[in-house]
Amino acid sequence: MATPHITADVGEIAPLVLMPGDPRRAERIAKDILDDPKLVSEVRGIGAWTGTYNGTPMSVMASGMGIPSVCIYATELYRFYGVKRIIRVGTCGAMSPNVRVRDVIVATAAHTNSSLPHLFVPDASLSLAPSFSLLHGAGHAAKAVKDVPVHFGPIYSSDHFYLVKPATTEGLIKLGTLGVEMEATGLYATAMAEGGEALAILTASDHLFDPSQDMTAAERETSYQAMVEIAANTLVF
Ligand SMILES: O=P(O)(O)O[C@H]1O[C@H](CO)[C@@H](O)[C@H]1O
Numbered sequence: 446m447a448t449p450h451i452t453a454d455v456g457e458i459a460p461l462v463l464m465p466g467d468p469r470r471a472e473r474i475a476k477d478i479l480d481d482p483k484l485v486s487e488v489r490g491i492g493a494w495t496g497t498y499n500g501t502p503m504s505v506m507a508s509g510m511g512i513p514s515v516c517i518y519a520t521e522l523y524r525f526y527g528v529k530r531i532i533r534v535g536t537c538g539a540m541s542p543n544v545r546v547r548d549v550i551v552a553t554a555a556h557t558n559s560s561l562p563h564l565f566v567p568d569a570s571l572s573l574a575p576s577f578s579l580l581h582g583a584g585h586a587a588k589a590v591k592d593v594p595v596h597f598g599p600i601y602s603s604d605h606f607y608l609v610k611p612a613t614t615e616g617l618i619k620l621g622t623l624g625v626e627m628e629a630t631g632l633y634a635t636a637m638a639e640g641g642e643a644l645a646i647l648t649a650s651d652h653l654f655d656p657s658q659d660m661t662a663a664e665r666e667t668s669y670q671a672m673v674e675i676a677a678n679t680l681v682f
Protein backbone atom coordinates (compact mmCIF):
# COMPACT_ATOMS: atom_id res chain seq x y z
CA MET A 446 0.00 0.00 0.00
CA ALA A 447 1.35 3.42 -0.90
CA THR A 448 0.37 6.82 0.47
CA PRO A 449 0.51 10.04 -1.59
CA HIS A 450 4.06 10.62 -0.32
CA ILE A 451 5.54 7.20 0.52
CA THR A 452 5.73 4.21 -1.84
CA ALA A 453 7.09 1.60 0.61
CA ASP A 454 4.91 -1.44 1.30
CA VAL A 455 3.55 -1.77 4.83
CA GLY A 456 6.21 -3.68 6.76
CA GLU A 457 9.07 -2.13 4.79
CA ILE A 458 9.34 0.77 7.26
CA ALA A 459 10.42 -0.14 10.81
CA PRO A 460 8.44 0.92 13.91
CA LEU A 461 11.49 3.02 14.96
CA VAL A 462 12.39 5.97 12.71
CA LEU A 463 15.19 8.55 12.70
CA MET A 464 14.03 11.67 10.84
CA PRO A 465 16.41 14.45 9.74
CA GLY A 466 15.08 17.34 7.68
CA ASP A 467 17.72 16.96 4.96
CA PRO A 468 17.28 13.97 2.58
CA ARG A 469 21.04 13.81 1.96
CA ARG A 470 21.69 13.63 5.71
CA ALA A 471 19.10 10.84 5.86
CA GLU A 472 21.01 8.80 3.29
CA ARG A 473 24.33 9.36 5.08
CA ILE A 474 22.88 8.41 8.47
CA ALA A 475 21.25 5.27 7.06
CA LYS A 476 24.49 4.13 5.42
CA ASP A 477 26.55 5.03 8.53
CA ILE A 478 24.56 3.37 11.28
CA LEU A 479 22.25 0.75 9.76
CA ASP A 480 23.29 -2.76 8.80
CA ASP A 481 22.04 -3.74 5.34
CA PRO A 482 20.14 -0.45 4.63
CA LYS A 483 17.60 -0.73 1.80
CA LEU A 484 15.94 2.22 0.04
CA VAL A 485 12.18 1.60 0.38
CA SER A 486 10.73 4.92 -0.84
CA GLU A 487 12.00 8.06 -2.57
CA VAL A 488 8.93 10.06 -3.57
CA ARG A 489 9.93 13.73 -4.19
CA GLY A 490 13.54 12.84 -3.35
CA ILE A 491 12.59 12.08 0.27
CA GLY A 492 14.44 8.81 0.74
CA ALA A 493 13.46 6.22 3.34
CA TRP A 494 15.98 3.50 4.25
CA THR A 495 15.35 0.46 6.41
CA GLY A 496 17.96 -1.82 7.99
CA THR A 497 18.93 -2.87 11.49
CA TYR A 498 20.69 -1.03 14.31
CA ASN A 499 22.50 -3.46 16.63
CA GLY A 500 20.03 -6.10 15.44
CA THR A 501 16.84 -4.03 15.85
CA PRO A 502 14.90 -2.96 12.72
CA MET A 503 15.18 0.80 12.21
CA SER A 504 14.38 3.24 9.39
CA VAL A 505 15.79 6.62 8.47
CA MET A 506 13.55 8.97 6.52
CA ALA A 507 13.80 12.71 5.86
CA SER A 508 11.01 15.14 6.74
CA GLY A 509 11.90 17.99 4.39
CA MET A 510 11.82 21.51 5.82
CA GLY A 511 9.04 23.07 7.86
CA ILE A 512 6.04 22.07 9.92
CA PRO A 513 3.64 21.22 7.04
CA SER A 514 6.20 18.87 5.52
CA VAL A 515 7.04 17.00 8.74
CA CYS A 516 3.29 16.72 9.52
CA ILE A 517 2.67 14.94 6.21
CA TYR A 518 5.43 12.35 6.65
CA ALA A 519 4.90 11.78 10.37
CA THR A 520 1.13 11.37 9.91
CA GLU A 521 1.58 8.82 7.11
CA LEU A 522 4.21 6.90 9.11
CA TYR A 523 2.15 6.69 12.33
CA ARG A 524 -1.26 6.22 10.64
CA PHE A 525 -0.49 3.89 7.73
CA TYR A 526 2.89 2.27 8.42
CA GLY A 527 2.55 1.29 12.08
CA VAL A 528 5.46 3.49 13.15
CA LYS A 529 5.65 3.83 16.94
CA ARG A 530 8.58 6.17 17.56
CA ILE A 531 10.06 9.01 15.50
CA ILE A 532 13.10 10.98 16.60
CA ARG A 533 13.92 14.09 14.60
CA VAL A 534 17.69 14.52 14.19
CA GLY A 535 18.00 18.07 12.93
CA THR A 536 20.09 21.20 12.94
CA CYS A 537 19.17 24.38 14.78
CA GLY A 538 20.39 27.87 15.44
CA ALA A 539 21.65 28.22 19.02
CA MET A 540 19.92 31.05 20.93
CA SER A 541 21.15 30.56 24.46
CA PRO A 542 24.57 31.94 25.42
CA ASN A 543 25.15 28.55 27.12
CA VAL A 544 24.90 26.61 23.85
CA ARG A 545 27.81 26.52 21.41
CA VAL A 546 27.87 25.48 17.77
CA ARG A 547 28.16 21.64 17.56
CA ASP A 548 26.51 21.13 20.98
CA VAL A 549 23.48 18.83 21.10
CA ILE A 550 20.03 19.92 22.32
CA VAL A 551 17.28 17.53 23.43
CA ALA A 552 14.00 19.43 22.95
CA THR A 553 11.93 19.00 26.14
CA ALA A 554 9.24 21.32 24.72
CA ALA A 555 8.60 23.12 21.45
CA HIS A 556 7.39 26.73 21.38
CA THR A 557 6.26 28.06 18.02
CA ASN A 558 4.93 30.96 15.96
CA SER A 559 2.95 28.43 13.89
CA SER A 560 -0.85 28.26 14.06
CA LEU A 561 -0.60 24.47 14.35
CA PRO A 562 -1.15 24.22 18.16
CA HIS A 563 -4.54 25.92 17.62
CA LEU A 564 -5.73 23.58 14.86
CA PHE A 565 -6.41 20.38 16.78
CA VAL A 566 -8.73 21.48 19.60
CA PRO A 567 -11.12 24.48 19.46
CA ASP A 568 -10.14 27.43 21.69
CA ALA A 569 -6.98 25.77 23.01
CA SER A 570 -3.28 26.17 22.30
CA LEU A 571 -1.67 22.77 22.86
CA SER A 572 1.47 22.34 24.95
CA LEU A 573 3.78 20.55 22.59
CA ALA A 574 6.13 18.16 24.32
CA PRO A 575 7.94 14.92 23.50
CA SER A 576 6.95 11.52 24.80
CA PHE A 577 8.20 10.97 28.35
CA SER A 578 9.64 7.54 27.61
CA LEU A 579 11.80 8.88 24.77
CA LEU A 580 12.92 11.84 26.87
CA HIS A 581 13.80 9.45 29.69
CA GLY A 582 15.70 7.25 27.23
CA ALA A 583 17.59 10.24 25.85
CA GLY A 584 18.66 11.15 29.40
CA HIS A 585 20.31 7.75 29.68
CA ALA A 586 21.72 7.66 26.12
CA ALA A 587 23.26 11.14 26.51
CA LYS A 588 25.39 9.94 29.43
CA ALA A 589 27.48 7.84 27.02
CA VAL A 590 28.45 10.93 24.98
CA LYS A 591 31.51 12.42 26.66
CA ASP A 592 33.00 14.74 24.03
CA VAL A 593 29.97 16.93 23.12
CA PRO A 594 27.85 18.95 25.61
CA VAL A 595 24.20 17.82 25.61
CA HIS A 596 21.57 20.36 26.76
CA PHE A 597 17.99 19.54 27.74
CA GLY A 598 15.40 22.33 27.40
CA PRO A 599 12.75 24.05 25.28
CA ILE A 600 13.34 25.03 21.67
CA TYR A 601 11.43 27.24 19.22
CA SER A 602 9.97 26.01 15.91
CA SER A 603 9.69 28.94 13.50
CA ASP A 604 7.64 29.02 10.31
CA HIS A 605 10.18 31.35 8.68
CA PHE A 606 13.96 30.78 8.60
CA TYR A 607 14.72 34.45 7.91
CA LEU A 608 12.04 36.19 10.01
CA VAL A 609 14.05 36.73 13.18
CA LYS A 610 12.41 39.35 15.41
CA PRO A 611 14.74 40.62 18.18
CA ALA A 612 11.92 41.06 20.72
CA THR A 613 10.74 37.49 20.12
CA THR A 614 14.25 36.09 20.39
CA GLU A 615 14.91 38.07 23.58
CA GLY A 616 11.65 36.91 25.16
CA LEU A 617 12.31 33.28 24.26
CA ILE A 618 15.84 33.39 25.68
CA LYS A 619 14.50 34.84 28.95
CA LEU A 620 12.24 31.78 29.16
CA GLY A 621 15.21 29.44 28.78
CA THR A 622 14.77 28.59 25.10
CA LEU A 623 17.91 26.96 23.72
CA GLY A 624 17.61 27.08 19.93
CA VAL A 625 15.48 27.66 16.85
CA GLU A 626 14.52 25.18 14.13
CA MET A 627 11.47 24.49 11.96
CA GLU A 628 9.84 21.06 12.60
CA ALA A 629 9.73 19.88 16.23
CA THR A 630 6.34 21.48 16.93
CA GLY A 631 4.83 19.66 13.94
CA LEU A 632 6.33 16.34 14.96
CA TYR A 633 5.19 16.62 18.59
CA ALA A 634 1.65 17.65 17.57
CA THR A 635 1.41 14.82 15.04
CA ALA A 636 2.59 12.25 17.58
CA MET A 637 -0.09 13.42 20.02
CA ALA A 638 -2.78 13.36 17.34
CA GLU A 639 -1.80 9.93 15.98
CA GLY A 640 -0.96 8.20 19.27
CA GLY A 641 2.74 7.85 18.49
CA GLU A 642 5.90 8.82 20.34
CA ALA A 643 8.23 11.62 19.27
CA LEU A 644 11.34 13.50 20.32
CA ALA A 645 13.59 16.07 18.63
CA ILE A 646 17.36 16.00 19.14
CA LEU A 647 19.26 18.81 17.46
CA THR A 648 22.83 19.83 16.66
CA ALA A 649 23.51 23.56 16.82
CA SER A 650 24.76 24.43 13.34
CA ASP A 651 25.07 28.17 13.97
CA HIS A 652 24.66 30.74 16.72
CA LEU A 653 22.29 33.69 16.45
CA PHE A 654 24.74 36.00 18.25
CA ASP A 655 28.16 34.64 17.26
CA PRO A 656 28.48 33.49 13.64
CA SER A 657 32.24 32.85 13.98
CA GLN A 658 31.88 29.07 14.39
CA ASP A 659 28.85 28.53 12.08
CA MET A 660 28.84 25.30 10.09
CA THR A 661 29.01 25.27 6.29
CA ALA A 662 26.22 23.60 4.30
CA ALA A 663 28.47 20.53 3.91
CA GLU A 664 29.07 20.33 7.68
CA ARG A 665 25.33 20.59 8.33
CA GLU A 666 24.94 17.48 6.16
CA THR A 667 27.72 15.50 7.83
CA SER A 668 28.15 16.69 11.48
CA TYR A 669 25.68 14.55 13.31
CA GLN A 670 27.55 11.79 15.13
CA ALA A 671 26.71 12.60 18.78
CA MET A 672 23.08 13.51 18.02
CA VAL A 673 22.49 10.34 16.00
CA GLU A 674 24.20 8.11 18.57
CA ILE A 675 21.89 9.48 21.29
CA ALA A 676 18.83 9.24 19.03
CA ALA A 677 19.43 5.68 17.81
CA ASN A 678 20.15 4.42 21.34
CA THR A 679 17.04 6.24 22.59
CA LEU A 680 14.86 4.57 19.95
CA VAL A 681 15.93 1.14 21.17
CA PHE A 682 15.99 2.06 24.91
O1 LIG B 1 18.75 20.42 9.33
P1 LIG B 1 17.26 20.20 9.37
O2 LIG B 1 16.90 18.93 10.03
O3 LIG B 1 16.61 20.35 8.03
O4 LIG B 1 16.67 21.38 10.32
C1 LIG B 1 16.85 22.76 10.17
O5 LIG B 1 17.41 23.15 8.92
C2 LIG B 1 16.40 23.66 8.04
C3 LIG B 1 16.67 25.12 7.76
O6 LIG B 1 17.92 25.31 7.19
C4 LIG B 1 15.09 23.47 8.75
O7 LIG B 1 14.53 22.24 8.35
C5 LIG B 1 15.51 23.50 10.20
O8 LIG B 1 14.62 22.91 11.10
Ligand SMILES: O=c1cc[nH]c(=O)[nH]1
Nearest residue numbers: 536537538625626627
Ligand atom coordinates in the same frame (compact mmCIF):
# COMPACT_ATOMS: atom_id res chain seq x y z
O1 LIG C 1 15.90 26.62 11.46
C1 LIG C 1 17.09 26.90 11.67
C2 LIG C 1 18.13 25.95 11.52
C3 LIG C 1 19.42 26.32 11.75
N1 LIG C 1 19.67 27.59 12.09
C4 LIG C 1 18.70 28.51 12.24
O2 LIG C 1 18.98 29.66 12.55
N2 LIG C 1 17.43 28.14 12.01
